[in-house]
Amino acid sequence: ESQYFSAQANLSEAQQRLEQTRNTNSPEIAQLEAAVVEAQQQLQQRLAGSRPEVIAQAQAQLARENAQVQLVMAQLKDTQVVAPVSGKVATRNARVGDITSSSETLFTIIEKGRLELLLRVPETQLSQIQIGQPVEISSRGDSSLKLSGTVREIDPIVDQQSRQALVKVDLPNSGSLLPGMFLRGSITISSTTGLTIPSKAVLPQPDTSTIVYRLEANNTVKAQPVVMGELLPSGQVEINSGLSPSDRIVLKGAAFLKDGDRVEVLETQ
Numbered sequence: 446e447s448q449y450f451s452a453q454a455n456l457s458e459a460q461q462r463l464e465q466t467r468n469t470n471s472p473e474i475a476q477l478e479a480a481v482v483e484a485q486q487q488l489q490q491r492l493a494g495s496r497p498e499v500i501a502q503a504q505a506q507l508a509r510e511n512a513q514v515q516l517v518m519a520q521l522k523d524t525q526v527v528a529p530v531s532g533k534v535a536t537r538n539a540r541v542g543d544i545t546s547s548s549e550t551l552f553t554i555i556e557k558g559r560l561e562l563l564l565r566v567p568e569t570q571l572s573q574i575q576i577g578q579p580v581e582i583s584s585r586g587d588s589s590l591k592l593s594g595t596v597r598e599i600d601p602i603v604d605q606q607s608r609q610a611l612v613k614v615d616l617p618n619s620g621s622l623l624p625g626m627f628l629r630g631s632i633t634i635s636s637t638t639g640l641t642i643p644s645k646a647v648l649p650q651p652d653t654s655t656i657v658y659r660l661e662a663n664n665t666v667k668a669q670p671v672v673m674g675e676l677l678p679s680g681q682v683e684i685n686s687g688l689s690p691s692d693r694i695v696l697k698g699a700a701f702l703k704d705g706d707r708v709e710v711l712e713t714q
Contacts, residue, residue, distance in 0.1 A: 528554055535624055560622050562594060562614040564630045568603045571610055573634035580614045581631040590621055594630065639674065640688055641681040646696050647673065658702050660693040665707050669694075 526539070532554040539551035562582065566574060574596060582592040600611035614630055616622060647655050655673055658666040669692075674683030688694070695702060702708070 526551060528552070530554065532559070555624065559618075560616045560624065561597065562616055562628055562630055564612040564614060564632075565604075565607065565609040566612050568608050568610060570634065571599065571603075574599060574612060574632060578632055581633075582614075582616065583629050583631070584626070585629060586627070587621070590628075592617055592619060592622075596632070640684045640690060641677060642684055642688070642694060643696055644676065644680055644682040646694050646699060647671065647682055648699055657688070658695040658699050659688070660695065660708070660710070663707075664710060665705055666695060666702050668704050 534552055535555050536553040537551075538549070539545060545551060562580070564580075576596055576599065578596045580594040580596060582590070582594050584590040594614040594616050596612060597615045598613040600613075603610045642657070646657050648657065649655055654670055656668045656670050659669040661667055669687055671687030672685045674685045676682050695708065
């Protein structure tokens, strides 16, 4: 609209100058007549609207400006580091002004108090571990700490030096757990039903066999050969053969007995 009024003003000014010049018979009449014609053409062009090539040029310029705006917005976005999850910052490796790359760790975040246990498992046992398996958690420094976790991830890469792979275990929310603690994890890979007895009831013999003293009906004892299985961490030992679940055995003082000795059975309260 402003261009329209500007062209109209130019035409009016050119016409006035032409009339003034005609009255004086000035040699500039031809130039002024040409200026009037040009002003008329400009006014007609403004009335008709912009030419297609002008519109296309303006549109191309607008597209270039929009692309530049998008580029600047993307660059601005790259200057902001946004955490993918909410949680507590455990470690901070980045500082204001640092130049970083996408492969660098800037921060380590504990997601909503979530902790995980990193277990190193020998490659020979990896095939027996599955995602979702329960894990019993304990601590050498705190015997009262007993928790249950779940296998979340098994690292597909085995360390070439140790021949171990990393197994990640999700831990439950517990106020007794802190980042950096050393814990022990126990994963049951198989189970069988068997008979166990306290290991102190088993007596090794000179011929490498083992016996226990079984209590007979008349309160005498009899040496009973047994075949041991695995030693368990709870102070128990697995008995593969030689005893049945109903047998009663001597737990204390067995080393001072011999076949046929009579013992007194004390009932515990």
